[in-house]
Amino acid sequence: MYKSWWKILGAILVVYSTVAGFLSAAPALPILHQSIRNLYFHVPMWFSMIVLFTVSVWHSIKYLRSNDPDHDLKAVQSVNTGIVFGLMGIVTGAVWARFTWGQAWSFDVKQNFAAIALLLYFAYLVLRNAIDEEQKRAKISAIYNIFAFPMMVVLLFVLPRLSDSLHPGNGGNPGFNAYDLDRHMRMVFYPACLGWILIGYWIYSILFRVSSLEKNKLN
Amino acid sequence: MKKFITTILMLMVTLQLFAQDQGSAIANTLEGSDKIYVVVVCVAIILLGLLFLLFSIDRRLKKLEKKS
Numbered sequence: 001m002y003k004s005w006w007k008i009l010g011a012i013l014v015v016y017s018t019v020a021g022f023l024s025a026a027p028a029l030p031i032l033h034q035s036i037r038n039l040y041f042h043v044p045m046w047f048s049m050i051v052l053f054t055v056s057v058w059h060s061i062k063y064l065r066s067n068d069p070d071h072d073l074k075a076v077q078s079v080n081t082g083i084v085f086g087l088m089g090i091v092t093g094a095v096w097a098r099f100t101w102g103q104a105w106s107f108d109v110k111q112n113f114a115a116i117a118l119l120l121y122f123a124y125l126v127l128r129n130a131i132d133e134e135q136k137r138a139k140i141s142a143i144y145n146i147f148a149f150p151m152m153v154v155l156l157f158v159l160p161r162l163s164d165s166l167h168p169g170n171g172g173n174p175g176f177n178a179y180d181l182d183r184h185m186r187m188v189f190y191p192a193c194l195g196w197i198l199i200g201y202w203i204y205s206i207l208f209r210v211s212s213l214e215k216n217k218l219n
Numbered sequence: 220m221k222k223f224i225t226t227i228l229m230l231m232v233t234l235q236l237f238a239q240d241q242g243s244a245i246a247n248t249l250e251g252s253d254k255i256y257v258v259v260v261c262v263a264i265i266l267l268g269l270l271f272l273l274f275s276i277d278r279r280l281k282k283l284e285k286k287s
Binding site: 002004007011014015018019022023199202203206209210213216217 | 255258259262263266267270273274276277280281283284287
C-alpha cells in the first residue's frame with residue numbers, strides 16, 4: 001500500500017490504453033462503429049469494482065476472525081471506491097446504450113441486475129450508518145458483506161447468462177471474443193483493465209490511509 | 220519567488236506577439252485526421268492532471284504518516 005511501483009504502472013497503463021483506445025485500429029462493426037472503443041473504458045470500470053468488492057469481502061472475513069479495526073476500515077473504504085467505479089460503469093453503459101441500443105435504459109437483464117448489485121452495496125453503507133457502536137457496526141456489516149458479495153457475483157455473472165440480454169456474452173449472444181475483440185483490441189483492452197484495477201486499488205488505499213490517520217487523530 | 224513568477228509570465232506575454240500564421244507542424248497534425256488528435260490531447264491532459272493529483276495526495280499522505 002505504500003510502495004510506488006504498481007501506482008506508476010497503473011498510471012502508465014491507463015494513459016497508454018486511453019491514447020491507444022482513441023488511435024488504434026478498431027474493427028468496423030454495424031451500429032457500434034467507433035463506439036466499440038468504449039470497451040476500453042466502460043468494461044474496466046466494472047472489473048475494478050469487482051476487484052475492490054473482493055478486497056472488501058476479504059477484509060470483512062479477516063475482521064470477523066481477528067477483530068482488528070483496520071480490517072473493518074479497509075472493508076468500508078474498498079466498498080466506497082468500488083461503488084464509485086460501479087456508478088461510472090453504469091452511467092457510461094447508459095450513455096453507450098443510448099446511441100447503440102436505442103435508449104439509455106433498456107431494462108436489459110445485466111443493466112437491471114447491475115443496478116440491483118449497486119443497491120446491495122448502498123445498503124451496506126446505510127446499515128453501517130445505522131449502528132453507532134464501532135465493534136457492533138464492524139461485525140454486523142462484515143456479515144452483511146459476506147452475503148452481499150456472492151449475491152453480486154450471481155447477479156452480474158450467472159443470471160444474465162440465463163435469459164435474453166443485449167449485452168455481449170449474455171442471453172445467447174457471443175461474448176466479445178469471437179466477433180468484436182480481435183487481436184488489436186486485446187492489446188489495448190487487457191492493459192486498460194489492469195491499469196484501471198491498479199488505479200482503483202490506489203484510490204482505495206489513499207482513502208484508507210486518510211481515514212486511518214483521521215481515526216488516530218481522534219483517539 | 221513572486222518576482223520570478225512575474226518575470227516568467229511577462230516573458231510569456233511577449234511570446235504571443237510572434238504567433239503570425241507560422242503553420243507549425245504540431246498545429247497541422249492536430250488539425251488533420253478528423254481532429255481526433257485534439258480529443259486525444261484533451262483526454263490525455265485530463266488524465267495526466269488527475270494522475271498528478273493522485274501522486275501529490277499520496278506524497279502528502281506519506282509525509283503525514285511519517286510524522287505520526
